[in-house]
Amino acid sequence: MSATTAGRPTRMSPRTEATLRVVAPIAVGLIVLGAWQFLVSVVGVSDYLLPSPASIIEQFVAFFPSILAATLITGTNALLGLIVGSLLGILLASLAARWKVVDRMSAPIVAALAVVPIVALAPVLNSMFGADSQFGRQAIAALASFVPVFINTLRGFRQTQPVHRDLMKAYAANSQQVMRVLTLPTAVPFVLTGIRIASSLAVISALVAEYFGGPRGGLGSLISTSAASSAYARAWAYVLASIVLGLVFYLATLALERLVLRRGPGGGAR
Amino acid sequence: MTEATPTTPDSTAAVEVRGVDKVFETRTGQVHALDAIDLVIAPGEFISLIGPSGCGKSTLMRLIADLDEPTGGTLTVFGKTARQARLDQDYGIAFQQAGLLPWRTVAANVALPLELHGVGSAERRSRVEHLLDMVGLSDFADRYPDQLSGGMQQRVAIARALAEQPRLLLMDEPFGALDEMTREKMQTELVRISAETGAAVVFVTHSIPEAVFLSDRVVVMSPRPGRIQQVVPMRLGAEAERAARTEELREERAFFDMVTAVREALHGGSPVSSGPRGVETR
Ligand SMILES: Nc1ncnc2c1ncn2[C@@H]1O[C@H](COP(=O)(O)OP(=O)(O)OP(=O)(O)O)[C@@H](O)[C@H]1O
Ligand SMILES: [Mg+2]
Secondary structure (H helix, E strand, C coil): CCCCCCCCCCCCCHHHHHHHHHHHHHHHHHHHHHHHHHHHHHHCCCCCCCHHHHHHHHHHHHHHHHHHHHHHHHHHHHHHHHHHHHHHHHHHHHHHHHHHHHHHHHHHHHHHHHCCCHHHHHHHHHHHHCCCCCHHHHHHHHHHHHHHHHHHHHHHCCCCCCCHHHHHHHCCCCCCHHHHHHHHHHHHHHHHHHHHHHHHHHHHHHHHHHHHHCCCCCHHHHHHHHHHHCHHHHHHHHHHHHHHHHHHHHHHHEEEEHHHHHHCCCCCCC | CCCCCCHHHHHCCCCEEEEEEEEEECCCEEEEEEEEEEEEEEECCEEEEECCCCCCCHHHHHHCCCCCCCCCCEEEEECEEHHHHHHCCCCCCCCCCCCCCCCCCHHHHHHHHHHCCCHHHHHHHHHHHHHHHHCCCCHHCCCCCCHHHHHHHHHHHHHHHHHHCCCEEEEECCCCCCCHHHHHHHHHHHHHHHHHCCCCCCEEECHHHHHHHHHCEEEEEEEECEEEEEEEECCCCCHHHHHHHCCHHHCCHHHHHHHHHHHHHCCCCCCCCCCCHHCCCC
């Protein structure tokens, strides 16, 4: 890399910078993995305390069908929760932006929801909806997604600039036109940011909810049973799958954000 | 037109301001922005508002546009209330800030008023093309506002204000962000447009030569509370010959006399030492 940048002024070309952005974290990851493997296989830290990356990957491959099924279960719960929670968040935020009464009424509810720990709700909902229903987990993911989407959307609805509002008034635009032409487009980046934040929360809550009873088979319950039976390498393999699942959600919503905002100014990323 | 009425539509003032006050209530007390403003603007007349910062130029313009309401006095636009004139879309407006919608392309920004008022897409396209050509931005139709310079954004806003060929144009320092060359070109263009469409123009500016070059009358305002200090008539390219206000006019003797007259009015009526040109009596 130094060869390509040598002789150039201090600023990197955009291409080099893009490459570096991908290569740098991968390099760090490989170094950490290498050190980890070194600790286990050369220094001799017990495999029981710290399973080696190799054994985790071995378990990952061996249990792949079960891991895939578990990821699908947890992923579906998180996705449903994210969609329902986001829709509710956008809907309620629109109402709150439109009518002050709704705003006043919803403010304490949202504040309460924002501070409710998932762990407090999970056992209650899990037993409420029975041992073989995923509904409790989906509801928890929806609740967790709702809050950031609601807050960001409401903020977005309030970002219209005075000069733009004056312009709409000068054009004698009716309230529907103002909504379509000004308020919604102004709010879109904020809504998308809310959904991106919610996506990680949805996965985390769907997963954590599984630690508190309900049907087996999701990533969360498999992590806890594997750990309980001292199959640490396998537990780590499920953890690895959870990380991948979280990343997929995050990247998908990030891509959505980029895609929608690319049509706007500055190619997205605000 | 109708029997017994000597008034033709042309004799109805474009803007009639009678004893208008504007007081803003703020947390720290009242701000007396405008005090007893009287001003009648004829159809097709070009009026410039000039005065120190904070003397209420933008406020007066906002009252005419019905974006704010006067605290006292009456204000009519083409014989109607300001509100009715706004609902009838009798004016086009360009604000002190360009105020473009950042998620719309340049063309879509210019098309916005046409779109809101139900102009068909084919006509919209040809009108936008023409307007962008006029402000010299045809090559930038598909760009977004943040890809333009400040002066280019202002030109888009001007094109947008002209989109519906209004009978009254309200422009708040529209050329503030332009370089001198573009500025003079846009001034000439504005003179041409207003002469062509017969639109009355209320033009806010900080530049005396600009006010003198463009206007039929220059309204000089003073601050705290905002008052009309003096209305200075311009004799440049008198009557309907406004279109003849070409670049040569800027170098004529009369031009400098007018500049001096406005400058004196701005300094409270007392003659100011203004270099070799001196103070000439008209
Ligand atoms: N919405 C408002 N609330 C309170 N005060 C206001 C408001 N708008 C304007 N003012 C006050 O009214 C006065 C006139 O303001 P205005 O914007 O009309 O000045 P201006 O002549 O356009 O100045 P500039 O040349 O700097 O644009 C100022 O003292 C300003 O502080
Ligand atoms: Mg102003």
